[in-house]
Amino acid sequence: MRWFARRLCFYVFAIWVALTVNFLLPRLMPGSPISGLLQHLSPAQLAANPGIVQTYEALLGGGHHSIWQDYVTYLHRISHFNFGISTSNYPTPVSEVVGRTLPYSIFLVGVAFILSFLIGTGVGMVAAWRRGGFTDNVVVPAFMTVSAFPAFVLALVALYFLGLKAGWFPIQHAYDSNIVPGWNWTFVSSAFRHAQLPIIAIVAAYTGGWVLNMRTVMINTIGEDYVGMAKAKGLKDRRVMTRYAGRNAILPPLNGFAAQFAGAVGGLVFIEIVFSYPGVGYTLQSAVLGNDYPLAQAILVVLSVCVIVANLIMDVLNFVLDPRLRTS
Amino acid sequence: MAQLDPTALDLPLAAPKRGIRVGRIPIPGWLALLLRNSKSRTGLLIVVFMVVIAVIAPLISVAHPNDFNLLATRQAPSWHHLFGTTDQGSDVFSQVVVGARRSLLLGALAGAFATLVAAALGITAAYVGGIVDEVVNLLTNVFLTIPAIPLLVVASGYLRARGMWTMIAVIALVLWAFEARILRAQALTLKNRDFILAAKTSGEPTWRIVFGELMPNMISRIAAAFVLVFYISLLVDSGLEFLGLGDMSATSWGVTIYWAQVNSTVLQGEWWPFLFPSLALGLTVLGLVLVLAGIDEVSNPQLRTEHRRGRLLRLLFGRAAA
Numbered sequence: 001m002r003w004f005a006r007r008l009c010f011y012v013f014a015i016w017v018a019l020t021v022n023f024l025l026p027r028l029m030p031g032s033p034i035s036g037l038l039q040h041l042s043p044a045q046l047a048a049n050p051g052i053v054q055t056y057e058a059l060l061g062g063g064h065h066s067i068w069q070d071y072v073t074y075l076h077r078i079s080h081f082n083f084g085i086s087t088s089n090y091p092t093p094v095s096e097v098v099g100r101t102l103p104y105s106i107f108l109v110g111v112a113f114i115l116s117f118l119i120g121t122g123v124g125m126v127a128a129w130r131r132g133g134f135t136d137n138v139v140v141p142a143f144m145t146v147s148a149f150p151a152f153v154l155a156l157v158a159l160y161f162l163g164l165k166a167g168w169f170p171i172q173h174a175y176d177s178n179i180v181p182g183w184n185w186t187f188v189s190s191a192f193r194h195a196q197l198p199i200i201a202i203v204a205a206y207t208g209g210w211v212l213n214m215r216t217v218m219i220n221t222i223g224e225d226y227v228g229m230a231k232a233k234g235l236k237d238r239r240v241m242t243r244y245a246g247r248n249a250i251l252p253p254l255n256g257f258a259a260q261f262a263g264a265v266g267g268l269v270f271i272e273i274v275f276s277y278p279g280v281g282y283t284l285q286s287a288v289l290g291n292d293y294p295l296a297q298a299i300l301v302v303l304s305v306c307v308i309v310a311n312l313i314m315d316v317l318n319f320v321l322d323p324r325l326r327t328s
Numbered sequence: 329m330a331q332l333d334p335t336a337l338d339l340p341l342a343a344p345k346r347g348i349r350v351g352r353i354p355i356p357g358w359l360a361l362l363l364r365n366s367k368s369r370t371g372l373l374i375v376v377f378m379v380v381i382a383v384i385a386p387l388i389s390v391a392h393p394n395d396f397n398l399l400a401t402r403q404a405p406s407w408h409h410l411f412g413t414t415d416q417g418s419d420v421f422s423q424v425v426v427g428a429r430r431s432l433l434l435g436a437l438a439g440a441f442a443t444l445v446a447a448a449l450g451i452t453a454a455y456v457g458g459i460v461d462e463v464v465n466l467l468t469n470v471f472l473t474i475p476a477i478p479l480l481v482v483a484s485g486y487l488r489a490r491g492m493w494t495m496i497a498v499i500a501l502v503l504w505a506f507e508a509r510i511l512r513a514q515a516l517t518l519k520n521r522d523f524i525l526a527a528k529t530s531g532e533p534t535w536r537i538v539f540g541e542l543m544p545n546m547i548s549r550i551a552a553a554f555v556l557v558f559y560i561s562l563l564v565d566s567g568l569e570f571l572g573l574g575d576m577s578a579t580s581w582g583v584t585i586y587w588a589q590v591n592s593t594v595l596q597g598e599w600w601p602f603l604f605p606s607l608a609l610g611l612t613v614l615g616l617v618l619v620l621a622g623i624d625e626v627s628n629p630q631l632r633t634e635h636r637r638g639r640l641l642r643l644l645f646g647r648a649a650a
Binding site for chain 2: 011017026033145148149151153160164171259262263265269273284287288289296299300303311
């Protein structure tokens with residue numbers, strides 16, 4: 001339980017660092033971003049939203065307050081998720097824009113990442129178990145080669161061959177343009193069809209890492225005495241592979257989950273742009289290119305929190321899977 | 329974009345003593361070791377090939393990469409334009425070979441800068457221990473938790489000018505944590521060796537032990553960590569340029585891919601302005617990954633593939649993959 005408390009403290013600290021980095025970034029950069037931001041609002045729009053300039057100044061600096069006052073205001077605004085108005089989506093508040101786009105991204109990266117974890121560890125396990133076999137000699141190098149390409153290249157290749165040439169999948173947007181989002185079958189099935197190609201691209205990009213990690217650890221695990229003992233007992237080959245070697249080998253790759261997931265969230269930005277998928281990544285790029293800094297800040301905060309929450313879930317899983325953590 | 333992040337970077341402490349000679353050319357020990365492994369041999373070949381292309385780029389490019397010719401736009405690859413032309417009529421082949429210079433240089437410099445920061449911080453933390461180690465370790469873990477790409481996107485969004493050195497600094501400052509974790513762990517296993525204790529008892533100051541004793545003895549591990557961050561920053565930099573957040577006036581692989589995406593050439597069936605720079609990028613990264621995998625195998629004999637190699641695979645990927 002102490003281990004768990006330590007992890008929780010770490011995550012709270014990590015969120016605080018992420019918020020502070022977010023606060024300091026616009027202030028450390030040369031030039032104040034606030035003038036670029038305010039250009040996008042007309043005087044009438046500014047007059048219609050009293051207090052908006054103060055909110056922006058707390059977020060981005062450039063006001064007349066000291067940096068400490070700004071910091072306190074900033075933390076206060078963030079805790080209420082008040083990032084002001086998104087200039088590129090006037091008059092929608094930033095929080096609403098994020099709330100609208102986030103579910104798409106979570107769905108995409110969640111499904112894709114779980115899939116690539118399952119496929120990657122499975123392939124890595126079998127490759128290590130049957131060294132020099134088909135999986136080890138063909139499937140593993142194939143995944144390695146594919147994963148060497150950046151996510152956006154894979155996404156464009158998938159778009160060109162599977163979407164455009166073969167016409168198997170829709171290539172753009174999250175749902176058909178004539179459908180109103182809602183919890184009904186037409187929307188859900190449409191959204192599902194549109195998510196397939198992006199998911200394929202993410203799986204292609206991120207499975208290679210899991211395969212390589214799992215194979216490396218599994219090879220070392222197979223040399224352990226308890227695996228030899230299980231074999232000597234005459235247990236079925238498959239049972240020794242999954243329950244004895246595999247279950248123990250999966251723990252170290254799970255610990256590398258933090259870096260992998262943060263990486264996949266980064267890759268998501270590119271994949272959403274290639275497919276014009278209206279998630280947070282797509283929104284982030286257009287916000288940054290359009291000087292909509294409050295929106296960009298909010299998305300960075302939300303993505304950091306998402307990665308941390310995913311890590312927390314993984315820690316719970318680790319706790320369940322690894323008896324050593326429970327007894328210590 | 330750490331898509332491939334080998335967990336084990338455990339290297340033998342010292343490089344092999346003796347080098348070999350091929351004819352009259354002496355080959356240092358570390359290179360001989362890498363050349364003996366089929367993976368790192370292939371990887372080195374690819375990387376050297378790319379570097380040579382970058383060096384001789386002005387000689388082999390047929391036109392200035394940004395020359396445009398509105399009479400020859402959107403041409404498919406032909407003998408005249410080996411990689412085709414863009415929608416402005418620029419020669420894609422020239423863009424790819426000249427772009428190799430900037431892409432490789434930026435990746436290498438950002439990698440080197442990140443390695444410097446990571447080595448100094450990670451090794452010092454491991455050696456000094458105590459509160460310093462706790463703080464550095466905490467910082468490393470936090471930086472690994474904050475998603476790097478969104479952080480870089482937002483950071484470069486605030487920048488007014490995105491010159492080469494600015495991008496190098498920004499990328500290195502975000503990526504150092506990847507290496508610091510690895511190097512700190514490895515320095516921890518070294519710090520209680522006799523030669524370190526000897527240096528300590530003879531009254532060497534901390535900075536001399538870190539930079540004069542620990543670092544030279546970890547040079548092979550630092551080099552491996554550099555290769556890792558080299559290809560990550562190559563990917564990250566091209567990615568930022570792909571998003572339109574790099575130095576868009578420069579010629580590099582990422583910029584060529586960006587214009588291909590902006591003009592949605594792929595959607596119109598023009599695959600060449602996008603495919604060739606991507607292939608160059610992917611090939612370079614694959615080369616660096618293979619070098620890293622080779623280093624891994626040299627140091628960890630258990631990972632070496634047995635000599636029962638599939639014939640199909642040798643056909644497909646050459647000896648490197650088998």
